[in-house]
Structure formats: structure tokens, C-alpha cells
Amino acid sequence: MDPQADQLAFGQRLQILRTRRGLTRDQLGGLVGRSGSWVKGLETGRLKVPKLDTILALAEVLRGRNLAELTGDQGLHIDLFAGPGHPRLAAVKAAVDAWPLATAQEVPSTTHIRARLTRAWRTRHSAPNHREAIGALLPDLIRDAQIAVRQANTSADRRAAQASLAEVYSLTQFFVAYQPDAALLWRVAERGLVAAQESEDPYAIGVAAWLSTQAHRDTGPAHYDAADAVNLATLEYLQPLLEDSSPEVLAIAGALTFEAGYTAARRGETGVAWRHWETAGAMANGLPDGFYDPITSFSRPIMSAHAVTIAVELRHGGESVRQAVAAEAMAIPSRPRRARHRIEEARGYQIAGQPDVALATLEKAHEAAPETIRYNGYAKRIVLEEADSKAPARRQRASALAVKIGLLAA
Incomplete structure (x- = not known):
């Protein structure tokens, strides 16, 4: 059944969206301060459609794409957790979808691409219109980073190029997030994971896993286990490296530790959530004074x-x-x-x-x-x-x- 179908009642739409998110009636009710029997009453039509504040609370938990999906009222066709679509989204999508298997074009060195990435992160952090700013930079950056991997001559060069490509995909995921193209978001996240693994760079692997964890968690409760699986496996991989690692690797381990707490909080696991937060805080205190990770923002x-x-x-x-x-x-x-x-x-x-x-x-x-x-x-x-x-x-x-x-x- 499609919740966009005009003939569906509010309760039917609510049941479809709740089921898609993997929530029981008791779970959904608890997340909005009500009971499971109250949810059942809405779904069966025994109770009337609630007021707007309650509809919005349900929409928040269910992460519907827009209010019309829940209410059926096209006059309330307001995007919520999927944004309206940035004007530069089409150009960024085209760059991601293009796959330059063979090209005569000579691209800048990996060093030059990394310098462009550094400037791009600085631009993102300093610009009030940050999506516009990085959206203008991404198409060329994506294309050049992809070609750099293809043109790498040695194993070391290829690993360095893959690390840069993974970071480009990380920047791209920040742009694509909360826009109306979930398939593109997952394509970017998965390519980032692959490039990071090919790079064998612990920091790149950690960042890609950090973003993948968020993508899984934001998809809904049915994906919390997948979020934890990626997160905890990456922390296990990083743990033996931390004693002699760079601040960047320490920071991504701290960021992943907090993400485990974030997911636990979404589950309602109070003790687990705060314990991970405290552990991440101790890791932040071990970073150099003034350190601020440009991707995860992890810092004191x-x-x-x-x-x-x-x-x-x-x-x-x-x-x-x-x-x-x-x-x-x-x-x-x-x-x-x-x-x-x-x-x-x-x-x-x-x-x-x-x-x-x-x-x-x-x-x-x-x-x-x-x-x-x-x-x-x-x-x-x-x-x-x-x-x-x-x-x-x-x-x-x-x-x-x-x-x-x-x-x-x-």
C-alpha cells in the first residue's frame, strides 16, 4: 500500500509508515508520550485525527518525507526530513553518476586535490550558505578525484588517491544529506566506504564508517542494528592503532564512540548513551589544545x-x-x-x-x-x-x- 494514495485514511497511512520504520504501536506511542492503545485507536479509526502538534510529533518519529504522506492533505505538502532539493543537486548527482573509466584528461596530483579539499572544508565551515558554496565545488572535485584513482601508477599512489576520493565522497554526503534523493545518498555513502577500504588509511576508513553509521541510523529504528554493526566493527579495527596514532585517528575514534551513544539514545538506552558520551569526552580531552576535526567536528x-x-x-x-x-x-x-x-x-x-x-x-x-x-x-x-x-x-x-x-x- 502506498501512503500517497488519496483514498487512504489517516490511520491507514500511520500504520503503513509505522510498519516501514519497524516500530511497534507501544514504541511509537512511547516516543510521542502516548500509549500503544492510543496508536491503535488512530490506526483503526476509533480516534479522530489528532491536532497539528501531535501530527508533527508523529512525523518527527516516523521521519516521513512530508506531511502529506501522513495526512493525505496535499495542502500540507511540506517537506520535513527531506529538504526541498538544492539548485546544485542535479549537477552534483551527475558528477557522482558519471564513471570515467577511460579518459585522456590529465588531472591534478593527489597533493593538489587534497589542498582543494582543505579549502572546501574551510569554505563549508565559514559560509552561511554552505550548501551553495560546496555544491559549486563538488562536480569538478568529484570528477578529478575519480580520474586520479584511475591514473595512479603505483600501489602507494592509488591508495593515496583512494583516500582523497573517500574524503570527496564524505564532503558530498554532507551536501546530499536531507535532500530528496535517498538513493543518491546511499550511493555516495557506499562508494565512500569502498574507497576508504581501498586506501587502507585508518582515518579515511573511520570517517566513511562514521557517515555510514549516521545514514543507517537516520533511516529509522529498523536500521539501528546496522548502524551499530558498522560503528562497533570500525572501533574494534581502530583500537589497536590508537596508542601511537595521530590526533586525527584519535578524533575519529572519539567521534565513532559518541555515535554509539547517539544510537543508544535513539533506542532510549539512557545508561548506555551517557556511558559512551563520557568515554568520548575522555578521548576528546586527550587531543591537543585547540584541535578541531574538520569533518566530524570532534573536539573538546x-x-x-x-x-x-x-x-x-x-x-x-x-x-x-x-x-x-x-x-x-x-x-x-x-x-x-x-x-x-x-x-x-x-x-x-x-x-x-x-x-x-x-x-x-x-x-x-x-x-x-x-x-x-x-x-x-x-x-x-x-x-x-x-x-x-x-x-x-x-x-x-x-x-x-x-x-x-x-x-x-x-
Whole structure:
């Protein structure tokens, strides 16, 4: 059955999407503060369609592509966890899909490609329109990195070229994430894993696994085991290397350790989630002063942001606010990562019943990086919910933000 079919009732759509995500009725009910029997009542039609705030809470858990998928109302055809599609997506997709098996073109050296990658990461972290900035760079970078692998003359050169290609795919995955092309996202993630394995570079392997873990986890509860499998296998591979490794390898091991906690928090495993967070924090403290990984953002300061995320994913409103207040003074050098942290804080304030603070925090996220909030389903859920608020001032504020991020027409 297709949830887009017009004849389906709300309850039927809800059951289809819940089943696709691998959730029981009790699990879905618990994630939105209700019971399994309440979910059954909605699915069987015994209960009426709930209010918008509840629909948005269900959409968040089910990670539907848009509200129409759940409601059937094409007037609510609003993209949530899949963004609207960036204007440069087609060009990036074409570059990924092209496969230059034979070419007479001579490409820059691996050293030159790595220098371009370094500039691209700096651009991503500093630009408020970071998707536009890296979207303009990616097509040529993807093509050149692919050809560099083909033209490598020695085994060492080929491994170095594969490491660069893996990193190009990592940058590409940041661009493709939350856009309406799940197949492209998985193609990029899988190619990144293959290139990293071929490179035999521990850092490249760790980064590719870090991104693959996120892709699995964001697909839904049915994929949490796959996320853990990739994550924990990579940590096991890295463990013997850590004693004499570079800060970069230590950082990717720390980032993977936190990801294990993130997945545990999604499962509702409080003790496991915080234990992984504490272990990752100890690893961050072992990094050199001022170290900040350009891909994962793993560092000492980021652990405060990670604490907010753990509390939010566990749906602990009071703890989310406490962690948000504790993290307020930290400095995150990356604009998109700073915006993402603000969105996590806003989720915490919303859970804690502080919608005005949540909206103010989302406004800060928009100031830091408009393209981050535009493609974030959690932020859009909060804005849409408060745009329907009974409080006139809050409704007006949310509506103004909805216009800024493209949810409502001006």
C-alpha cells in the first residue's frame, strides 16, 4: 500500500509508515508520550485525527518525507526530513553518476586535490550558505578525484588517491544529506566506504564508517542494528592503532564512540548513551589544545553540544535545558555545526515546554547558517507547530521564521 494514495485514511497511512520504520504501536506511542492503545485507536479509526502538534510529533518519529504522506492533505505538502532539493543537486548527482573509466584528461596530483579539499572544508565551515558554496565545488572535485584513482601508477599512489576520493565522497554526503534523493545518498555513502577500504588509511576508513553509521541510523529504528554493526566493527579495527596514532585517528575514534551513544539514545538506552558520551569526552580531552576535526567536528568543545543531543534524543526535557545552558558559552568554529547545535537546543526547549525560547534559539540557528535550518526536519517541525499557536505573538514570530526558511510564502 502506498501512503500517497488519496483514498487512504489517516490511520491507514500511520500504520503503513509505522510498519516501514519497524516500530511497534507501544514504541511509537512511547516516543510521542502516548500509549500503544492510543496508536491503535488512530490506526483503526476509533480516534479522530489528532491536532497539528501531535501530527508533527508523529512525523518527527516516523521521519516521513512530508506531511502529506501522513495526512493525505496535499495542502500540507511540506517537506520535513527531506529538504526541498538544492539548485546544485542535479549537477552534483551527475558528477557522482558519471564513471570515467577511460579518459585522456590529465588531472591534478593527489597533493593538489587534497589542498582543494582543505579549502572546501574551510569554505563549508565559514559560509552561511554552505550548501551553495560546496555544491559549486563538488562536480569538478568529484570528477578529478575519480580520474586520479584511475591514473595512479603505483600501489602507494592509488591508495593515496583512494583516500582523497573517500574524503570527496564524505564532503558530498554532507551536501546530499536531507535532500530528496535517498538513493543518491546511499550511493555516495557506499562508494565512500569502498574507497576508504581501498586506501587502507585508518582515518579515511573511520570517517566513511562514521557517515555510514549516521545514514543507517537516520533511516529509522529498523536500521539501528546496522548502524551499530558498522560503528562497533570500525572501533574494534581502530583500537589497536590508537596508542601511537595521530590526533586525527584519535578524533575519529572519539567521534565513532559518541555515535554509539547517539544510537543508544535513539533506542532510549539512557545508561548506555551517557556511558559512551563520557568515554568520548575522555578521548576528546586527550587531543591537543585547540584541535578541531574538520569533518566530524570532534573536539573538546563539541562534547557539550553532544550532551545536549543525548538528552534531547532521550526526550529528557529538563536535562536538555540544563545541558543547553551549560553549553551556552562554548565556541564552535563551524557555522553549520553551530546552527545544528542551536537546533538541538531548540528541540530541548520545546520538549521542556519552553516554545518561546525554542523559537529564539532557532532564530540564532538561522543567523549562523540559513541553509542548515532550511534542510532540518526538527527545526521545521517546531516552526510549523508554533505557527499554529494560540498565542498571537508566538504565532507571528514563528510565521516570520517560517517565511525565512521557505516553509511559508511571504
